[in-house]
Amino acid sequence: MNVRLSGVGSYLPERVLSNPDLEKMVDTTSEWILERTGIRERRIAPDGVATSDLATIAAQRAMERAGISAGDVELIVVGTVTPDMMFPSTACLVQRNLQATGAAAFDVGAACSGFVYGLMTAASMISSGLYRNAIVIGADTLSRITDWTDRGTCVLFGDGAGAVVLEPGEGxxxxxxxxxxxxxxxxxxxxxxxxxxxxxxxxxKRLHTIKMNGNQVFKFAVRAMANSVIECLDRCGMTRDDVNLLIPHQANTRIIEAAAARLGIPLDRVAVNIDKCGNMSSASIPVALDQAVQSGRLKRGDVGVMVAFGGGLTWGTAAFRW
Ligand SMILES: CC(C)(COP(=O)(O)OP(=O)(O)OC[C@H]1O[C@@H](n2cnc3c(N)ncnc32)[C@H](O)[C@@H]1OP(=O)(O)O)[C@@H](O)C(=O)NCCC(=O)NCCS
Incomplete structure (x- = not known):
């Protein structure tokens, strides 16, 4: 596949919702949340700000770093479970915001695996020669579909967006x-x-909010993440020693640690931002990728492996040279 990641960007809304804040909303403690999930705080988008707004800023930052202008964008793919509305797609609203007139635009539905699914969909479309570039975005405002009276789920989620630009090349x-x-x-x-x-x-009955079997998802996640990374590395002819940075979906620190242990990848080669961001669904991986690049933790030439899991159930791994 001749496709490279030429730029990355992300955006988090300013408002911080901390564990002590949640103590005032539901029957929980900061210690329980931190110990069972690894989360200290998460970001919440203000009223009137939708997924497309977060996605647009992340895309603009990625485009700036890739040096690509709106008029040249050929394809926009958004992974999200919180589209602005059922239709039109959030990707079309981002296309309008960016004034990327002429770009094809659609959303991918793969829940928290949406960014990785979107990445491989767009990469295939570039690799086949259909398009010369694409912006792939993972963006979610999970706060809008969270049941803020359910302590079993409301402590887990946050809002944010991350994006990459794809172009022909080695990556x-x-x-x-x-x-x-x-x-x-x-x-x-x-x-x-x-x-x-x-x-x-x-x-x-609050049926428009997230319902989850936490224990079932936990067990599935550890197994699916480990197996999917092993399969991906095998297909690439690589081993865990070739991986400079594992960028997992951020749902629970204990899931990340258990999957890394199964893979035999030490935690100093694993990107973790869940303490500050919570689970942002599709946005978790591209935000963590952006933070790793901006902090110098992932350097040009390094091998990164992103691995996601989520509703569906779905999972997805993508290995790349940054
Ligand atoms: C949700 C999750 C954090 C729960 O952690 P857990 O260690 O499995 O906890 P349990 O569900 O076994 O609950 C243990 C107890 O804590 C309680 N509890 C649940 N949430 C709580 C909270 N916020 N504060 C305090 N207690 C809480 C439960 O009611 C239960 O009490 P009980 O034993 O009296 O019934 C964990 O299962 C998880 O992370 N699952 C995966 C979720 C996920 O990845 N979702 C997104 C996928 S993209």
Whole structure:
């Protein structure tokens, strides 16, 4: 695959929601949250700011670093579970905001694996010669679909966006995407779609918020992340020793540590930002990637491996040379 990542950018809303803040909202303690999840605080988008707004700023930052102007953008792909609305796609709203007239634009639905799925979709479209560049964005405002009365889930999530620019060149080394639809009900937002359209009853029952079987997702996540990275490295003819930085989905520090231990990758080669950001779904990986690049932790020429898991159930790994 002849596709490289030529720029990366991210954006986090300013407002911080800390664990002590959550203590005032639900029956929890800062210690429980930190010990069981690794999260200290998360960012929350203000009212009126939607996923496309976060996505647009992240995209602009990535474009600036790649040195590409809006008029030259050919494809925009957004991974999100919190689109501004059911349709049009958030990617179309980003295209309008960027004034990237002429770019094709669509969203990818793979829950928290959306960024990695979107990356490989766009990379394939460039590799095939269909497009000369693409912006791939992971953006979510999970605060909008969080049940703020459910202590089992509301402590986990945050808002943010990250983006990369893809262009022809040497970079993406290989991937491994997968799904297991039998686990569809382990993690979902039940109402608001064609199966259960919005009614007074669905709103009263808070069925437009995230429902999750935490233990089931936990076990699945550790296994899926480890297996998917092993498969991807195998396909690339690489081993764990070739990996300079593992960039996992940020859902729970204990999941990240267990997966890294299975892989035999020491934690000093694992990007972790969950303490400051919580789980931002599709945005977690590109935000962590941007932070690793800006801090100098991932340097040009280094090998990075991103690995995601999420609702679907889905998982996805992509290996690349930065
Ligand atoms: C959600 C998660 C943090 C729960 O941690 P856990 O160690 O499995 O905790 P359990 O669900 O076993 O709950 C243990 C107890 O803590 C309680 N608890 C749950 N949330 C709590 C909170 N915020 N504060 C205090 N207590 C809490 C539970 O009610 C339970 O109490 P009980 O034993 O009296 O019933 C963990 O399962 C997890 O991270 N799962 C994966 C979630 C995920 O990755 N989601 C996104 C995927 S993209």
């Amino acid at each position: 993406i080394l290989g991937s491994c995407l997968g799904a297991d639809g039998k686990g569809w009900d382990a993690l979902m937002q039940p109402a608001g779609g064609s199966l259960m359209p919005a009614t007074h009853e669905t709103v009263d």
